[in-house]
Amino acid sequence: MFKLSSPELKTNLLSGLTVALAMVPEAIAFALVAQVSPLTGLYAAFIVSLITSAFGGRPGMISGAAGALAVVMVALVVEHGAEYLFAAVVLMGVLQLLFAAAKLGKFIRMVPHPVMLGFVNGLAIVIFLAQFGHFKVTADDGSTQWLQGTPLAVMVGLTVLTMLVIYLLPRLTRAVPATLVAIVGVSLLVIGLDIDTRTVGDLGSIKGGLPDFHVPQVPLTLETLQIVLPYALVLAAIGLIESLLTLNLIDDMTDTRGRPNRECAAQGAANVVTGFFGGMGGCAMIGQSMINVNNGALHRLSGIATALFLLSFILFGSALIERIPLAALIGVMFVVCEKTFEWASFRLFGKVPRADIFVGLLVAAVTVVADLAVAVIVGVIVSALVFAWEHAKHVRVSASVRDDGTKVYEAQGTLFFASVAEFQQQFVPRDDPDEVEIDFRLAKLMDHSAIEAVNTLAERYQRAGKRLKLRHLSRDCLDLLDRARSMIEVNYREDPQYRVADDKLA
Known part of the structure; x- marks a missing residue:
């Protein structure tokens, strides 16, 4: 089916196991953020990962329950309950399917590079900061406190040990993923020496059965639609943006090309199915995707294996998985953050336009303090405004006078x-002579504002009693210009051919 060699098969299977182990605490944590049960997050991770890996447009990319979605879901769950969340997830998937049907995924290619850098760096910081939540415990009065003394020292020590194994093992062998060796090795050390430290089980039990088909128990009324639609729109947008930007990132890392529209369709289908099976929905996960790609797993098998390993953990291996120390998984995510962050972006200071630096920093900052969708939208808008401003300054007009007196x-x-x-x-x-000519051979009229500017200029010369001639305009300009049409000199051999953005030509 996959036509993989034995080394590729081993790499993808072991990477799938590694990613699945790293996804467990993330899925549980995101479920708790959304105030739903841990199994709601795990079922979403299993279903979304399985469907997007099997049918998506970016082999090797890992999808599952995501924190960017969880922070939006919590308000809906608190106010209306989990059933409304499941309905919103189904509608979210439908909206994503419509997005794919309209073939709008290609527009992600229009995201400027500074926005991409800001997205990557911002998410790396978000993932990094999120790990510190595991160094806190809930006190008897319900407040959270930092670990102190020996428990803190043990957590830090095990985290550092995990990171050292991941960094140093590849110097000895690459036969198995260093991240998997680190997780298993640190877990065996903790179990063998009976070290008292926080484990996956402290977040919640992952034991369960197969997810059951479940139609969201909400009234099928207009009022329900008014409640879930705003959340579905936001969730669909965040999910698509994060997934398509992650797809772009993996494309750049692997020098390959994913299929954005197919990924949108797969993600939409996955969320529809997830909503009907009691999951919280999901999208691409940059941290787990980086683990997978850095392990060299670039085939669909790795994501499918991740999903099946997750299901096996729920059905059969909960007792073992719950004994994995959180410190081992924190160490893995710290390494992911370090490898995801574009450290080379610091070398760009002083070498690229300051506006690009500003956009990158802005997107990273908004990603950290707000959310990804807002950050990317803000970045694209600011980049467009900067582009417009810079190009506005590049319009030049030079003047000369012919022997016959024409300017x-x-x-x-x-x-x-x-x-x-x-x-x-x-x-x-x-101030001009009676005969004036404007040559647009080295210029382009791009939109309705440009057309109106030329029309207005023609009127100004007419009111001044001057004769104006316009040369080297495209046929679109000839069709759109009205008050200045009689002044255009047409030469089909010399006139340029370009389109003007105007609704009259639609």
Whole structure:
């Protein structure tokens, strides 16, 4: 089925086991954040990982219950209950399927590189900071406190030991994933020496059966739709953005190309199924995806194996998995953060435009303090505004006078909404001779604002009693210009061919 060699088969299976072990505490923690049962998070991790791995557009990418979604879900669960969450997850999946059907996944390619850097660095920081929650315990009065004394020292020591194994083992052998060896080795050390430390079982039991088909128990009314639709829209947007940006990141790391629309469809289907089987939904998980990719597991088998190992943990291996020390999994995630963070971005200071540096820092900061969807949207908007501002400054008009007295203006650059004011200021009709010519050979009119600027300029020359000629405009411009149409000199051999963004041509 997969046509894998024996080494590839071993790599993908062992990586799937490693990722599954790392996903257990994450899924439980995210379920607790959303205030649903641990099994709700684990079932989501199993179903979403299985379906997206089998049918998605990015082999090797791992999906499951995600923290970015959990923080949105909690308000719905607190106010209306878990059944409304399941309904919202089903609707979230439907919206993602519609997104895929419209083939909108390709637009993720328009996310600028500084936004990508900010996304990666911001998520690395978020994952890093999230691990410190495991160093806290709940006191008798319900408040949380940092571990102190020996328990803290043991947790820190085991975390450091895990990280050392992951970093040093590859220097000796790469026969097995270093992360798996670290988790198993530290777990055996804790069990063998009977070391008292926090384990996966302290987060909640993972023992359970197969997920049951369950239609969300909510009234099928317009009021219900009004409740769940806003949450479904936000969840769908966050899930797609995080998944497609992670897909892009893996594409860059592996020099391959995923299929965004197929990934959107697979994620939508996975969330619809998850909602009907009592799961909290999910999307791509950058931390687990980085573990998988860094292990060299780039086939669908790794994600499918992850899902099946998760299910086996729930059905058969809960007693063993619950004894894994949290410190081992924290160490793994710390290493993931270090490898995910784009340290090379610091070398860009002073070498790339300051606006790009600002956008990257802004996206990273908003990712940490708000959420991913807001961060990416803000980053794209700011990048677009910066682009418009920079190109607006690149419009130039040079003037010369022919022997016959005609004044010739030569426009250069891109004429659009941000640059029309600068363009119009270059002309003073009352000071020009009777014959004026504007040559657009080195310029482009890109939108309706540019068309209107030329129309307005034509009117200004008409009111001043001057004769204006416009040269080297595209056929779209000829169709759109009205008041200036009579002034256009048409030369089909020389005139450029480009499109103008205007609804009249739609």
